[in-house]
Amino acid sequence: MKSVLRILTFLLVALLGSPLSPAAAAELAAGAKLAAQRCAKCHGKTGAGDGPGLKKINADVVPVDWRNRALMAKWSDEAMGRIIREGGKAVGKSDVMPRYRGKLTDAQIEDLITFIRSLAR
Numbered sequence: 702m703k704s705v706l707r708i709l710t711f712l713l714v715a716l717l718g719s720p721l722s723p724a725a726a727a728e729l730a731a732g733a734k735l736a737a738q739r740c741a742k743c744h745g746k747t748g749a750g751d752g753p754g755l756k757k758i759n760a761d762v763v764p765v766d767w768r769n770r771a772l773m774a775k776w777s778d779e780a781m782g783r784i785i786r787e788g789g790k791a792v793g794k795s796d797v798m799p800r801y802r803g804k805l806t807d808a809q810i811e812d813l814i815t816f817i818r819s820l821a822r
């Protein structure tokens with residue numbers, strides 16, 4: 702599956718002449734897929750922080766809009782890795798943000814961070 706994704710993104714990159722290396726493009730594609738599967742219900746399809754899951758549980762917190770470069774500049778890759786691994790509560794944020802330690806590999810978390818970063822404009 703992953704290799705199919707690699708080939709597809711490689712072709713896409715070749716066609717579009719993107720400056721991304723095939724490896725970076727594959728990371729991005731893998732991160733996008735994971736985010737759609739596991740994060741969009743809260744963080745929203747576009748990363749705006751408006752997923753339906755938050756309303757469902759009446760969450761009293763709003764995640765940062767991942768598309769907002771200025772706001773996301775306050776989040777280092779390390780800090781993002783930490784909140785994804787350990788969950789919100791462990792880093793002094795809301796426990797609505799789940800912990801993914803043991804559920805996602807380090808490589809998957811890297812892919813997610815690459816994807817989240819790519820959204821900021």
Ligand code: HEC
Binds near residue numbers: 762795
């Ligand atoms: C059940 C809802 C929920 C799910 C699912 C969820 N998050 Fe979150 N996440 C939150 C909330 C709420 C916050 C804000 C916490 C705060 O500010 O106190 C947050 C915060 C974050 C932050 C810090 C920046 C920000 O957006 O505020 C990152 C990075 C993050 N989440 C990544 C992820 C990733 C990656 C996934 C999927 C693997 C994910 N989250 C899944 C609810 C969720």
